[in-house]
Amino acid sequence: MRGFGAVALLAALLAVSGSATAAEPELILGQTMPYSGPASALSAVGKVQTRYFQMINDRGGINGRKIRLISLDDGYSPPKAVEQTRRLIENDEAVAIFGSMGTAQNAAVQKYLNSKKIPQLFVFAASDRFADPKTSPYTIAGMTLFSTEAEIYARLVAEHTPGSRVAVLYQNDDYGREYLRSFKAELARRDPKAEIVATAPYEVTSPTVDSQVVSLASSNANVFLNASTGKFTSQAIRKVGELGWRAQQLLPIGSNFVPTILKPAGLENARGAISATPTKTVGDPEWANDPAYLEWLAFMKKYYPEGDIEDQLNFTGWNIAVLMTKVIEACGDDVSRQNIMKHATALKNLALPGLIPGIMVNTSPDDYRLITSLRPQRFDGERWVPISGTMAAR
Numbered sequence: 001m002r003g004f005g006a007v008a009l010l011a012a013l014l015a016v017s018g019s020a021t022a023a024e025p026e027l028i029l030g031q032t033m034p035y036s037g038p039a040s041a042l043s044a045v046g047k048v049q050t051r052y053f054q055m056i057n058d059r060g061g062i063n064g065r066k067i068r069l070i071s072l073d074d075g076y077s078p079p080k081a082v083e084q085t086r087r088l089i090e091n092d093e094a095v096a097i098f099g100s101m102g103t104a105q106n107a108a109v110q111k112y113l114n115s116k117k118i119p120q121l122f123v124f125a126a127s128d129r130f131a132d133p134k135t136s137p138y139t140i141a142g143m144t145l146f147s148t149e150a151e152i153y154a155r156l157v158a159e160h161t162p163g164s165r166v167a168v169l170y171q172n173d174d175y176g177r178e179y180l181r182s183f184k185a186e187l188a189r190r191d192p193k194a195e196i197v198a199t200a201p202y203e204v205t206s207p208t209v210d211s212q213v214v215s216l217a218s219s220n221a222n223v224f225l226n227a228s229t230g231k232f233t234s235q236a237i238r239k240v241g242e243l244g245w246r247a248q249q250l251l252p253i254g255s256n257f258v259p260t261i262l263k264p265a266g267l268e269n270a271r272g273a274i275s276a277t278p279t280k281t282v283g284d285p286e287w288a289n290d291p292a293y294l295e296w297l298a299f300m301k302k303y304y305p306e307g308d309i310e311d312q313l314n315f316t317g318w319n320i321a322v323l324m325t326k327v328i329e330a331c332g333d334d335v336s337r338q339n340i341m342k343h344a345t346a347l348k349n350l351a352l353p354g355l356i357p358g359i360m361v362n363t364s365p366d367d368y369r370l371i372t373s374l375r376p377q378r379f380d381g382e383r384w385v386p387i388s389g390t391m392a393a394r
Contacts, residue, residue: 027062027328027335029053029069029098030088032105034076041260042101044307045124045317046071049099051303052321062328065335070094076101078108085109089118096121096340098324099142099317103127103174106139114138119340121327122320122370127178131368133345140344140363142320144253144278144371146175148393150182150227152276152374153250155391157223158190161248165197167221169212169228169236172201179227179252197221202232213239217247225250234265241269249273253374258283258383259310271381276374276391278359282315284383292353319354323361326350358390 033046053067061067070092074081081100088094096119100106103125110129113120114136122142123130126149130141157164166187170176180199187194198219200212209232216224217240224247226236233255240249249272255261256275280287287293296318300307307314328335330343345368350361359373373392377384 024061024064024066026066026068028092028094029067029096029324030085030092030094031069031071031098031100032074032081032084032088033071033101035073037075037077039076039102042076042124042313043073044311044313045099045101045320048300048304048307048314048317049321051307052299052318055299055303056325062325063332065328067328069098074100074102074105076105078104081105082108082112085112089113089116095119095335095337098122099124099320101125106130107174110136110139117337119337119344121340121344122323124320127174131370133366133368138341140368141370142323144374145369146179147182148369148372149253149276149374150179151186151393152376152391153225153274154183154186155190156274156276156376157187157248157250158194161194161223162191163193164191164223164248165195165219165221166223166225167198167200167216167219167247168196168225169200169202169209169216169232170225171228171232172203175229176201176227180225183225183227202228204229204232206232208232209235210239212236213245214243217243217245221247223248223250226255227252229255230261231264233261237262237265237269237273241266251275253277256379256384257312260312262379267381270379273379274376274387275379275384276376277384278356278371278374279312279316279319279354280356281384282312283310295353315354319352322352322354323350326352356390 033043034040035043050069050071053069057066072084074084098121101124106123106125120139126141126143126146128145128147130139131145168180170180184196198216200216202209202212213236226249228236251273262270280293300309327344331339345363345365347361347363356375361370373390375390376387378387
């Protein structure tokens with residue numbers, strides 16, 4: 001009888017343990033990131049987001065539910081992204097894919113996820129294909145679309161440099177071609193007298209873009225749209241300075257970071273460049289006393305002390321994780337895939353801590369563009385200075 005009593009007691013303890021576990025349900029999100037390979041610097045987003053949800057769980061989770069973000073390495077390879085995404089859905093049973101990095105990587109899994117009606121939310125890719133509810137109703141980009149940004153730059157050129165002669169450096173992939181196409185169409189609409197007089201593509205495997213910049217400079221264009229990324233943006237800015245080419249430079253959102261892009265190029269070479277942004281800029285005195293910015297710094301200090309507080313990706317990744325939290329909060333007790341999509345596509349004038357005041361997140365079942373307004377800014381040799389209020393795309 002004594003043995004039976006011990007077994008009964010053990011069973012009772014296991015029952016209590018089981019009920020405690022059941023009382024703390026878990027929601028699993030999945031993502032793929034380039035933790036290895038040539039674009040490994042972009043994996044900062046995955047690192048900061050996993051730590052963000054650790055913080056959320058330390059605070060009790062969302063609506064009493066812990067959130068587990070499983071972030072896997074895809075080496076910035078589309079085939080590997082497919083393999084890892086399938087694992088996340090079929091083995092780890094992720095309810096949604098969140099914040100995965102890269103245009104080609106997200107495109108490679110887009111059809112698979114939509115066919116299974118699995119949310120592919122707030123991905124770090126800005127092609128229009130990630131904001132097309134008719135074709136891919138389960139996919140939403142987490143970035144300002146290339147077309148939105150290029151449209152605003154075309155408007156700035158038309159307003160400030162009418163009748164301009166434009167030269168364009170662009171990455172020879174979906175990003176670069178889509179950017180150029182959107183800019184060209186909007187410039188023609190805004191200023192029929194403006195002309196794109198030279199274009200030069202480059203491959204991401206190329207060592208430099210010096211020869212392309214030399215060719216573009218010979219066109220005597222007075223506007224230079226530098227639709228490149230990473231080291232190529234730095235190389236192009238530096239070469240423009242060496243050539244003494246006095247064109248008005250335009251830099252995309254992801255290529256305007258002072259510590260990682262402009263400093264290697266030489267700050268003086270970037271003086272006068274124009275860009276635009278929806279987000280606050282890390283390290284900028286404008287936000288030194290901003291409560292939301294200070295909140296991010298406190299988070300970084302506690303949960304990601306080895307993270308670089310000068311890396312804009314750490315700030316942007318945190319901001320998009322906040323957005324995902326807002327969606328999950330709105331779902332209440334129903335965190336089904338259908339309900340997650342319902343709330344992700346019904347965001348109304350949502351202010352996020354990383355966005356410039358006045359810029360809101362909006363979505364509807366017919367319009368998946370998160371952000372349609374940007375604030376233009378000019379580089380003064382040290383920092384980006386606003387040159388107007390926010391501008392909205394059509």
